[in-house]
Amino acid sequence: MNMSKVFKSSLGIKYPTLRDHPLHSGLKWLEGKTYDDGAEGLWRIHDNLYDLRAFIDRHPGGRDWIQLTKGTDITEAFESHHLHSTPVEILKTFYVKKASKPRNFPFTFNEKGFYKTLKRRITEKVATLPKQPAIRSAYIADVMLVTYLCTYFLAVYLKSLVLGFISGICLALLAIIAHNFFHKKDNFRRYYFDLCMMSSKEWRISHVLSHHMYTNTISDMEISSLEPFLQYLPGEKNMLVRYGSWLYSPVIFAVLFFGHYIKTLISDYKNVSWTYILPFVPLVLTWCFLNQSTLCCLSFFFWIITVASIYFGIVGTNAAHHHPEIFHDGDSSRNPELDWGIFQLVAVMDRKDITGSHFLVLTNFGDHALHHLFPTIDHGLLEHLYPVFLETCKEFDLEWRLESQIELVKGQYMQLARMNCN
Numbered sequence: 001m002n003m004s005k006v007f008k009s010s011l012g013i014k015y016p017t018l019r020d021h022p023l024h025s026g027l028k029w030l031e032g033k034t035y036d037d038g039a040e041g042l043w044r045i046h047d048n049l050y051d052l053r054a055f056i057d058r059h060p061g062g063r064d065w066i067q068l069t070k071g072t073d074i075t076e077a078f079e080s081h082h083l084h085s086t087p088v089e090i091l092k093t094f095y096v097k098k099a100s101k102p103r104n105f106p107f108t109f110n111e112k113g114f115y116k117t118l119k120r121r122i123t124e125k126v127a128t129l130p131k132q133p134a135i136r137s138a139y140i141a142d143v144m145l146v147t148y149l150c151t152y153f154l155a156v157y158l159k160s161l162v163l164g165f166i167s168g169i170c171l172a173l174l175a176i177i178a179h180n181f182f183h184k185k186d187n188f189r190r191y192y193f194d195l196c197m198m199s200s201k202e203w204r205i206s207h208v209l210s211h212h213m214y215t216n217t218i219s220d221m222e223i224s225s226l227e228p229f230l231q232y233l234p235g236e237k238n239m240l241v242r243y244g245s246w247l248y249s250p251v252i253f254a255v256l257f258f259g260h261y262i263k264t265l266i267s268d269y270k271n272v273s274w275t276y277i278l279p280f281v282p283l284v285l286t287w288c289f290l291n292q293s294t295l296c297c298l299s300f301f302f303w304i305i306t307v308a309s310i311y312f313g314i315v316g317t318n319a320a321h322h323h324p325e326i327f328h329d330g331d332s333s334r335n336p337e338l339d340w341g342i343f344q345l346v347a348v349m350d351r352k353d354i355t356g357s358h359f360l361v362l363t364n365f366g367d368h369a370l371h372h373l374f375p376t377i378d379h380g381l382l383e384h385l386y387p388v389f390l391e392t393c394k395e396f397d398l399e400w401r402l403e404s405q406i407e408l409v410k411g412q413y414m415q416l417a418r419m420n421c422n
């Protein structure tokens with residue numbers, strides 16, 4: 001079915017150009033955005049256009065963010081990635097002109113609105129917090145890396161499928177932990193993510209710039225890249241997609257990492273980076289040093305990556321965004337002003353089984369509402385922000401939804417089957 005003909009965004013977002021390109025790659029998504037965002041080859045923030053070419057190498061968050069987004073609207077990314085006012089001041093020096101077209105995205109950032117009010121309070125609070133929790137996050141990441149490598153080598157050495165299984169789970173957990181780090185300014189722990197065959201650079205587009213900014217909308221790559229097999233947006237669906245997907249989704253998850261690797265390699269072939277060799281390092285080391293056959297080394301490599309891929313897929317799809325009570329494009333936004341922060345709250349649910357434990361939050365995409373609102377804040381610090389967050393929600397008469405993990409698993413399946421718009 002050609003989605004562009006039948007699907008209409010309830011938020012008024014234009015059907016994204018290249019949304020259904022077979023590669024579903026981040027670079028294609030960004031290319032499509034250059035046609036839709038009215039940025040005239042520059043960088044758009046609200047209704048102003050800026051020429052940031054001279055800033056690419058000077059950006060304290062790293063060059064990726066600015067270089068990749070040339071020709072697009074970066075309003076949501078700019079607003080949510082900086083707590084302080086320095087970037088706003090610097091931005092003024094790059095102003096070129098007003099945009100000639102209205103923005104494609106309806107989200108607002110009014111100074112007195114929910115998001116900006118919360119951001120001011122969170123900025124004050126973060127300044128008072130100790131560094132310890134962020135250091136602990138880094139420590140957990142490093143320990144998980146070592147555990148993954150040790151179990152990998154032991155699995156091949158002892159030819160143990162069980163140890164291979166444990167190693168696969170460790171790899172999936174490591175990738176989820178590394179997600180905390182690719183959201184921040186450039187740092188070496190972001191590359192832990194690349195060990196799982198998915199690319200941190202690609203995820204900075206598909207996850208950070210697409211999914212986080214335009215959650216559950218037609219412009220969210222974490223929705224579009226699973227189509228047509230898994231269709232989370234409401235609308236016309238056949239029985240196979242509605243209910244058959246309950247059975248075949250593990251197969252999709254099993255090929256997630258390999259598929260992602262191949263598609264990223266094809267779409268980024270002009271720019272192949274050293275990070276593409278990272279997933280193969282354990283394979284090469286076991287082959288060189290463990291005196292096992294090539295077939296044995298390869299079999300364990302495939303087994304470990306497949307286990308990790310399935311586990312990551314299951315955790316990812318059941319973490320926070322799919323439930324019939326959660327906003328999906330097509331539903332009414334329930335938010336007449338479309339304050340971006342309020343929009344984020346209707347597109348997420350948190351899990352009471354995860355919130356409260358630093359380790360579980362880091363390894364299960366926990367504290368997801370706060371993480372979406374402030375993606376650069378370390379996961380270890382999020383638990384300290386709840387008093388300010390909940391007080392501000394109360395003031396704006398907003399609900400923060402906390403459910404059980406099992407409710408979100410049930411909800412995820414119901415969402416796959418849901419056709420009616422709320």
Ligand code: HEM
Binds near residue numbers: 055081088183376
């Ligand atoms: C796609 C848009 C952008 C993204 C995703 C982004 C991302 C980031 C990230 C991840 C950091 C590190 C934050 C941290 O670790 O706490 C950062 C810092 C920073 N960025 Fe950006 N950035 C963007 C655009 C801009 C623009 C347009 C400017 C100014 C012209 C800017 C100026 C800064 C400055 C000054 C910092 C240092 C920290 C601060 O003062 O908040 N960024 N950015």
